[in-house]
Amino acid sequence: MKHITSTALAAGAQETCAKSAEHSLPGMGSITLQPAFRPISRRDIMAAVNTCSRDLNIRQGAVVVLDALLSCLPCQGADGRETPVSPATLLTVYASNETLCFRAKGLTDRQLRRHLETLEAAGLIRRRDSANGKRFPVMQHGKPIGAFGLDLSPLFAQSDKLVALALRRREEADELRGLRAQILRLRAACAELHLSDAITTFIDGLRNLMRRTSLTLVEARAALSQLTAILSSHAAxxxxxxxxxxxxxxxxPSRAEAADVTSCAETTMDRAPDQAxxxxxxxxxxxxxxxxxxxxxxxxxxxxxxxxxxxxxxxxxxxxxxxxxxxxxxxxxxxxxxxxxxxxxxxxxxxxxxxxxxxxxxxxxxxxxxxxxxxxxxxxxxxxxxxxxxxxxxxxxxxxxxx
Known part of the structure; x- marks a missing residue:
C-alpha cells in the first residue's frame, strides 16, 4: 500500500513538474500558445508572400529567408507526403544559422541576420530568445512541445488576409498586362498621325511609363483614355x-446597268436640274x-x-x-x-x-x-x-x- 501511494505521488509530481516547466520558461514558443488559423500548405503561404512582397515592404532576399524558415517546419506525414500547417504544428523554428544559410541559397551569416530583422519589422516572425541566445526545443514524452528560436505564428495568423491580397494582386496584374498591350498598340497607331508637339511628347513618354514596374492601374487607365481620345479625334x-x-x-451599278442609269439621270436632269x-x-x-x-x-x-x-x-x-x-x-x-x-x-x-x-x-x-x-x-x-x-x-x- 505504501509502495502504490509513493508511485502515484511520484507520477503526479512528474506531471506537475512538466506542466510547470512548460509555463515557467518565459519567452518560449509553445504549441498551446499559438494562434488559431485555417490549415494551409507551405507552398500556398509562400506564393502569397511572394506576390504581396511589395505590400509587405520586403525584398526578395527576405522572401528567400522566409522560405528557408518554412522548410524547417515539421510537415511530413507518416506516408512521407507533406501535410498542411495547422495550429497543432510547432511554428517556432530552432534551426541554426548555418542550416538556414544553406537553405537560403548560400547567404552569409550577416545577410541572414539582416533579412531576419526585416521579416521581424514586417510583422511576419517573432524572436523567442533563450537566456544564452541559443535555439533549442523543449521536449516532453519524446516530442517537442515548444522551442526557443524564430516563431512564425505572426505569418500564419494573417494567412487568410495574405491569400486574399495575393489573389487581388494577381487579378490586377492580369488587367495591367492587357492595358499595357492596348496602350502600346494605340501608341503605334498614333505614330502615323500628324499631332502637336505636346501630344507627341506625351506619346513618346508612354514607352518609359509602360516599362515601369511600379505602374498602377489608375495610371494605365488614364493613359489609355487619353490615347483613345487622341485617336478618336484624329482617326475616326x-x-x-x-x-x-x-x-x-x-x-x-455595273456596266450593263450604266446605260439605263445614265438615261434616267439625263431625263431627271432635264425635268428638274436643281433638285435631281x-x-x-x-x-x-x-x-x-x-x-x-x-x-x-x-x-x-x-x-x-x-x-x-x-x-x-x-x-x-x-x-x-x-x-x-x-x-x-x-x-x-x-x-x-x-x-x-x-x-x-x-x-x-x-x-x-x-x-x-x-x-x-x-x-x-x-x-x-x-x-x-x-x-x-x-x-x-x-x-x-x-x-x-x-x-x-x-x-x-x-x-x-x-x-
Whole structure:
C-alpha cells in the first residue's frame, strides 16, 4: 500500500513538474500558445508572400529567408507526403544559422541576420530568445512541445488576409498586362498621325511609363483614355469616310446597268436640274450611313397644293414624332448624350460611347462600315444593357459582324 501511494505521488509530481516547466520558461514558443488559423500548405503561404512582397515592404532576399524558415517546419506525414500547417504544428523554428544559410541559397551569416530583422519589422516572425541566445526545443514524452528560436505564428495568423491580397494582386496584374498591350498598340497607331508637339511628347513618354514596374492601374487607365481620345479625334472621321467610300464603290451599278442609269439621270436632269442631284445624294448618304430614311421632297416647282401641305406644321410634327423614337430607343446612350443634329456629331457619339464600352477603334470603324452608323449605335446600346455579361467587347462585336 505504501509502495502504490509513493508511485502515484511520484507520477503526479512528474506531471506537475512538466506542466510547470512548460509555463515557467518565459519567452518560449509553445504549441498551446499559438494562434488559431485555417490549415494551409507551405507552398500556398509562400506564393502569397511572394506576390504581396511589395505590400509587405520586403525584398526578395527576405522572401528567400522566409522560405528557408518554412522548410524547417515539421510537415511530413507518416506516408512521407507533406501535410498542411495547422495550429497543432510547432511554428517556432530552432534551426541554426548555418542550416538556414544553406537553405537560403548560400547567404552569409550577416545577410541572414539582416533579412531576419526585416521579416521581424514586417510583422511576419517573432524572436523567442533563450537566456544564452541559443535555439533549442523543449521536449516532453519524446516530442517537442515548444522551442526557443524564430516563431512564425505572426505569418500564419494573417494567412487568410495574405491569400486574399495575393489573389487581388494577381487579378490586377492580369488587367495591367492587357492595358499595357492596348496602350502600346494605340501608341503605334498614333505614330502615323500628324499631332502637336505636346501630344507627341506625351506619346513618346508612354514607352518609359509602360516599362515601369511600379505602374498602377489608375495610371494605365488614364493613359489609355487619353490615347483613345487622341485617336478618336484624329482617326475616326477619316476611318468613317474611308469606309463609306468603299460602300459607295460597292453600290455603284455595273456596266450593263450604266446605260439605263445614265438615261434616267439625263431625263431627271432635264425635268428638274436643281433638285435631281441633291435628292440622289441625300438618299445615298442616308442609306450608306445606316440612318433612318427621311422624307424626300418631290422634284417639282412646289406650286402644287399637296407639296405645300407636306411642309405644313402638321406634317413637320408627324415627321418629328416618327424620328424621335429612333433616338429615344437608345436608352443607354441618350443618358449621356443629347440627340445628334448631324452625321459628324452622331459619328463622334458612336466612337466615344464605343470607347466607354472598351471596343477598339479599328473594330468600331469596321462595324460602322459593315453595319452603318445607326445600326452601330443600336448595337452599342444593346451591349451597354448587358455589359455585365460581356467579358470581351471586341470579340462580341466581331461575332456580330460575322453573323
Amino acid at each position: 472621321p477619316q476611318a468613317v469616310v474611308h469606309c463609306k467610300a468603299e460602300e459607295v464603290e460597292q453600290r455603284l 442631284v441633291p435628292q440622289t445624294f441625300q438618299a445615298l448618304t442616308a442609306e450608306t450611313l445606316g440612318l433612318p430614311p427621311t422624307e424626300q421632297k418631290p422634284a417639282s416647282d412646289g406650286q402644287n397644293v399637296r407639296h405645300i401641305e407636306q411642309d405644313s406644321d402638321t406634317k413637320k410634327r408627324r415627321r418629328e414624332a416618327e424620328e424621335l423614337p429612333g433616338w429615344t430607343a437608345l436608352t443607354e446612350i441618350n443618358a449621356f448624350y443629347e440627340e445628334p443634329t448631324s452625321v459628324q456629331e452622331a459619328t463622334r457619339i458612336a466612337f466615344e460611347f464605343g470607347k466607354m464600352l472598351r471596343i477598339s477603334q479599328d473594330i468600331l470603324a469596321s462595324a460602322a462600315s459593315k453595319l452603318g452608323l445607326w445600326e452601330l449605335l443600336k448595337l452599342e446600346n444593346r451591349m451597354a444593357k448587358q455589359i455585365g455579361t460581356i467579358l470581351n467587347p471586341d470579340a462580341y462585336v466581331r461575332s456580330v459582324l460575322r453573323a
